[in-house]
Every structure is written in structure tokens, then in C-alpha cells.
Amino acid sequence: MKPPTDTFPTIASILAPEALVKKVLPCFGIGVVKDCQFYSGGFNHTYRILSSKGITYYLRAYRSKWRTLADIRYELDVLNHLKRKGYPAIQPIPDKDGHYFYAVPAPEGTRYLALFTEAPGGEISYDNEPAEKAQRYGRAVAHMHNALDDFSSPHLRFHLDLDHFIDQPIRNIQPFLVNRPDDWSYLLHFSGLLRQRILAMPADLLEQGTCHGDLQGYHANLTPDGTLTFYDFDCGGYGFRAYDLAVFLWCCRLEDAVAARWQPYLKSYQETRHLHEWDEEAIPLFVCARYLWHMGVHTQNSPDWGIDFLNDGYFNAHLNDLRQAENDYLA
Known part of the structure; x- marks a missing residue:
């Protein structure tokens, strides 16, 4: 029996850090990325980003069946609201077009990404x-x-x-x-x-x-x-x-x-x-x-x-x- 030639269905993929550096992170205008590593799994997938300027960021790849885009945008609205209030919480970083989320086509469906500042301390x-x-x-x-x-x-x-x-x-x-x-x-x-x-x-x-x-x-x-x-x-x-x-x-x-x-x-x-x-x-x-x-x-x-x-x-x-x-x- 010949193996299937089409893409095999997946439940949850791990996005390649190298691809994120090449195809996604340049859209956020954080400069040259020195390092990108898969940091943690769980409810979502998190990547730790280190820029050439020595600044650390965290990129979250939301799991496709865990949160809807509306769920995600609500969460980002909360964080931007706290920023305006001067409350100490991490901040989402917009891409060059002003959007706070970024969509990528993963094998299991669309994955939404968001980039955040690092909490100090x-x-x-x-x-x-x-x-x-x-x-x-x-x-x-x-x-x-x-x-x-x-x-x-x-x-x-x-x-x-x-x-x-x-x-x-x-x-x-x-x-x-x-x-x-x-x-x-x-x-x-x-x-x-x-x-x-x-x-x-x-x-x-x-x-x-x-x-x-x-x-x-x-x-x-x-x-x-x-x-x-x-x-x-x-x-x-x-x-x-x-x-x-x-x-x-x-x-x-x-x-x-x-x-x-x-x-x-x-x-x-x-x-x-x-x-x-x-x-x-x-x-x-x-x-x-x-x-x-x-x-x-x-x-x-x-x-x-x-x-x-x-x-x-x-x-x-x-x-x-x-x-x-x-x-x-x-x-």
C-alpha cells in the first residue's frame, strides 16, 4: 500500500522557530532577531525571542481550537486598556500595519500569533x-x-x-x-x-x-x-x-x-x-x-x-x- 501523498491531518503543530524568524517577526519591526526558541507548551505555544539589541519578547501561538480570534482580540484589548491606565502588565506589540495579531496557515488550520513585551524582574x-x-x-x-x-x-x-x-x-x-x-x-x-x-x-x-x-x-x-x-x-x-x-x-x-x-x-x-x-x-x-x-x-x-x-x-x-x-x- 502506497503512503498518502497529501498532507496528513494534524491536531496541533509546533511552528518552526526558524520560520517565525524569517516569515513573521520581521513584520513586527523589532529589528534583527538574535535568537528564537520554543519556550513552553500548554494551553498555547510560547516562543522566547531575543533581539540583537538585547531585548526579550515572547511570541504566543494560540492553539486553533482553544481560542477564537474574537477571544484573542478581547484579551489584547484588555492589555491595551491596562497600558492606557498605566497598570503594570505585559504589552502586546503591533505589527508594522498596526495589527496586534498575525495569522499563519498551519496544517491544522489558521493559527493566530501575538507578540508581547517581557515582564521585568x-x-x-x-x-x-x-x-x-x-x-x-x-x-x-x-x-x-x-x-x-x-x-x-x-x-x-x-x-x-x-x-x-x-x-x-x-x-x-x-x-x-x-x-x-x-x-x-x-x-x-x-x-x-x-x-x-x-x-x-x-x-x-x-x-x-x-x-x-x-x-x-x-x-x-x-x-x-x-x-x-x-x-x-x-x-x-x-x-x-x-x-x-x-x-x-x-x-x-x-x-x-x-x-x-x-x-x-x-x-x-x-x-x-x-x-x-x-x-x-x-x-x-x-x-x-x-x-x-x-x-x-x-x-x-x-x-x-x-x-x-x-x-x-x-x-x-x-x-x-x-x-x-x-x-x-x-x-
């Missing part, structure tokens, strides 16, 4: 003075929310709502639990209880606005003068501000750092920006939502990432996290 660490770092982070998040209060974009993007946190994850997880009926029943119980508790707040009283979506306590570089510059707004959108705060608590739980970080973070946020008592009460509920969302994005992206890690050990651990969160916050 090194990634924030809590190894030393965790309470002070958490305070600084909480204050910066409050200022971010203040800066985004008047943000708007003509581009449609997904909302951080109950469909995003509950319904979509459940649909994505279900095929992986067909042989674990008791766990599937528990997942339905957990998601139903969570939905009921959020709606009973009531949900329509909770503050909503543009959110970063992944403020774990990281995704920010810290300079010696104490400035935090934020990046990676890929999971953001319009939604519950309590969720944006809950992601920090969720990560504290993962790192056994609730006692050291959570109250300093929350207090500094409240000292900088008013937080309604019902929004504070909703934070634990959105910690539960984050656990569910996290499983959902793993299963959702399994066609690109593979299924090997989605084994019994994975589901045992993550379902145990759900049960612990229910015991702590939903009981």
Missing part, C-alpha cells in the same frame, strides 16, 4: 516573606480590578459563569468516568450542590467585571523596587470577581499555604478596594468551582495533551480534592 516567589508577598499581590489585584472596571471591548469572549465553571467541565469529564459510576454520581452531586449554593447567594448580587482568571499568586514578575507586572491573561473574561480572588485561595490550598498567605492577601485587597460581604462569602464557593474547572480543562485538552496522565491516580487525587472542598466549604 523575576517570577514572584513565596519562599521568603510569604505574608509580605501575599499582601503585595493582593494590593496589585485590587488595583487591577479598579483599572478594569471601565473596560469594554467590541469582541465577544466567553464569560466566567456557571456554564464555564460547572456545565462545560462536567461534559468534558464524563467520558473519563464511564467505568467509575460511583465517582460520576458524586461529581453530579458536587456540581449540583455547588450550583445551588452559588445561585442562593443570590448570584445576581455578586460583583461582576473583567477578570484575569488565573491569579494563583503567580503569573507576575517582581522587580527589586516591589513592582508586580502581570502576564498570561489567557483564562480571563467577564465574570464573578469573587472567582478571581478564589483562585489565590485555591492555590494556597494546593501548596499548603493558606495560613501564611490567604489573610494577608485578602486584607490588603480589602484595604485597597471595597469587597462586599456577600462577595467575600462567595469566595469559598468559587474555590470549589476552580477545582471542577481545573479537571475540566485537563480533560477538554486531552486530544492535544494526551490521556496518559488522566489515569486512576489522577482522578483519585482530584476527586479527593473535591470531597475535601465540599467538607470545608459546602457542608
Whole structure:
């Protein structure tokens, strides 16, 4: 049997750095590129660029089935809005025609690219003075929310709502639990209880606005003068501000750092920006939502990432996290 002569279908390609240097980066006017390396995978593909002037940039190649062009343009609008506000976040760089995204024909379909400045400093660490770092982070998040209060974009993007946190994850997880009926029943119980508790707040009283979506306590570089510059707004959108705060608590739980970080973070946020008592009460509920969302994005992206890690050990651990969160916050 002869091999096929046409291009074989692909799910997600890795764009060649050499081709990016030759065909894409000259369009951005950053001068001679000294080095371009594939930096990281994950939700999207990131390349680290070094110019002959010694300036570092990061090029993101969005995965074709992960974000729509409208999603991407919304994210770029957020960053340009923060730039106008003078808020420290990475900045998208326009090409020579003034466009902030660039399309390339990849084997799996059109891939959209965006070039960003580098956040100065090194990634924030809590190894030393965790309470002070958490305070600084909480204050910066409050200022971010203040800066985004008047943000708007003509581009449609997904909302951080109950469909995003509950319904979509459940649909994505279900095929992986067909042989674990008791766990599937528990997942339905957990998601139903969570939905009921959020709606009973009531949900329509909770503050909503543009959110970063992944403020774990990281995704920010810290300079010696104490400035935090934020990046990676890929999971953001319009939604519950309590969720944006809950992601920090969720990560504290993962790192056994609730006692050291959570109250300093929350207090500094409240000292900088008013937080309604019902929004504070909703934070634990959105910690539960984050656990569910996290499983959902793993299963959702399994066609690109593979299924090997989605084994019994994975589901045992993550379902145990759900049960612990229910015991702590939903009981």
C-alpha cells in the first residue's frame, strides 16, 4: 500500500522557530532577531525571542481550537486598556500595519500569533516573606480590578459563569468516568450542590467585571523596587470577581499555604478596594468551582495533551480534592 501523498491531518503543530524568524517577526519591526526558541507548551505555544539589541519578547501561538480570534482580540484589548491606565502588565506589540495579531496557515488550520513585551524582574516567589508577598499581590489585584472596571471591548469572549465553571467541565469529564459510576454520581452531586449554593447567594448580587482568571499568586514578575507586572491573561473574561480572588485561595490550598498567605492577601485587597460581604462569602464557593474547572480543562485538552496522565491516580487525587472542598466549604 502506497503512503498518502497529501498532507496528513494534524491536531496541533509546533511552528518552526526558524520560520517565525524569517516569515513573521520581521513584520513586527523589532529589528534583527538574535535568537528564537520554543519556550513552553500548554494551553498555547510560547516562543522566547531575543533581539540583537538585547531585548526579550515572547511570541504566543494560540492553539486553533482553544481560542477564537474574537477571544484573542478581547484579551489584547484588555492589555491595551491596562497600558492606557498605566497598570503594570505585559504589552502586546503591533505589527508594522498596526495589527496586534498575525495569522499563519498551519496544517491544522489558521493559527493566530501575538507578540508581547517581557515582564521585568523575576517570577514572584513565596519562599521568603510569604505574608509580605501575599499582601503585595493582593494590593496589585485590587488595583487591577479598579483599572478594569471601565473596560469594554467590541469582541465577544466567553464569560466566567456557571456554564464555564460547572456545565462545560462536567461534559468534558464524563467520558473519563464511564467505568467509575460511583465517582460520576458524586461529581453530579458536587456540581449540583455547588450550583445551588452559588445561585442562593443570590448570584445576581455578586460583583461582576473583567477578570484575569488565573491569579494563583503567580503569573507576575517582581522587580527589586516591589513592582508586580502581570502576564498570561489567557483564562480571563467577564465574570464573578469573587472567582478571581478564589483562585489565590485555591492555590494556597494546593501548596499548603493558606495560613501564611490567604489573610494577608485578602486584607490588603480589602484595604485597597471595597469587597462586599456577600462577595467575600462567595469566595469559598468559587474555590470549589476552580477545582471542577481545573479537571475540566485537563480533560477538554486531552486530544492535544494526551490521556496518559488522566489515569486512576489522577482522578483519585482530584476527586479527593473535591470531597475535601465540599467538607470545608459546602457542608
